[in-house]
Amino acid sequence: MLTSKQRIGKHAEDMACQYLLKQKMILMQRNYRCRQGEIDLIMLDAEQLVFVEVRYRRNTKFGSGAETVDARKQRKLITAASHYLQKHDTSSTRTSRFDVISISATAKESKIQWIKDAFQT
Numbered sequence: 001m002l003t004s005k006q007r008i009g010k011h012a013e014d015m016a017c018q019y020l021l022k023q024k025m026i027l028m029q030r031n032y033r034c035r036q037g038e039i040d041l042i043m044l045d046a047e048q049l050v051f052v053e054v055r056y057r058r059n060t061k062f063g064s065g066a067e068t069v070d071a072r073k074q075r076k077l078i079t080a081a082s083h084y085l086q087k088h089d090t091s092s093t094r095t096s097r098f099d100v101i102s103i104s105a106t107a108k109e110s111k112i113q114w115i116k117d118a119f120q121t
Contacts, residue, residue, distance in 0.1 A: 012056035037080035
């Protein structure tokens with residue numbers, strides 16, 4: 001049974017995935033987990049592997065979801081992505097990048113902000 005927070009997170013990931021699929025990206029894997037951390041979405045954009053962090057904010061009073069991807073979170077994502085690349089040798093010939101999808105909700109709609117190549121490794 002999912003908690004309320006987990007249901008909201010899954011819904012945000014579903015929205016982000018659908019948005020990226022409409023941008024002609026291909027879903028490789030969802031919720032890749034390893035000891036080092038978790039990657040919400042792993043997508044293929046042409047020949048580039050894209051590790052996507054999805055952030056949802058019901059209220060942007062204290063900043064957007066993208067602003068919460070701090071240096072610590074970036075290090076965790078980079079380490080988890082390195083683990084993925086080591087385990088999936090077909091990925092080793094592709095370039096990769098890190099994107100952030102920030103979703104903010106209002107009473108009327110949800111707004112999606114896609115930040116390509118959000119940080120460098």
